[in-house]
Amino acid sequence: MANKWGIPVDVEIFVKDRDKNCVYCRVEFLESYDSRKSKPSWEHIVNDVRVNGKDNIALCCISCNASKGAKLIEDWLQSEYCKRKKITIDNVATVVKEAIVNPPEIKNN
Template sequence: MMNRWNIPNWLENEVIARDICCVYCGIQFGSGSARKSKASWEHITNDARIVTRENIALCCVSCNASKGTRLLDDWIASPYCLNKSITPQSVADIVKQALPQPPGYP
């Protein structure tokens, strides 16, 4: 079985267990009544054909709407991320792995 985004059940369950808060801003899902704290499916690299544990994540509706179809490193440099203090160092490990790392980066 797959969900409507073609994510297989086993992967959906794995990601739900791993991502208990937004992989970008860190807000805990359901921590408020606002829609923006609800979890939404995210392709870290914007390619719906890449359905792997390295590319599928959960983020809040607010971050997902802001990122849209932009490349991850372009979005991280956006005013939205600046305003929310989202940096390459502050994101979840799954996102850090998707960011290009400069030479010598620990």
């Protein structure tokens, strides 16, 4: 079973429990989404919709998701957006660091 984005339900539950802040800029997600900045959105760290494991699915704020788009994570971290927001490999969430070091792949069942 998967959600409307193709993310398996068990992964969705795990990620929602793990990611209470944007995995990139670390802004806290709030219960009431008064601004786009505090609203979580689904993120594929490695931009491949077929890679839907908990090592590639994360929650990030809408601003970071819109900025990253389809860019490779390594390229995006060098962008003006990341420089302005002081987002670096050193201060992103552990799941992002691990995805950079050991990129998630499609798992054959």
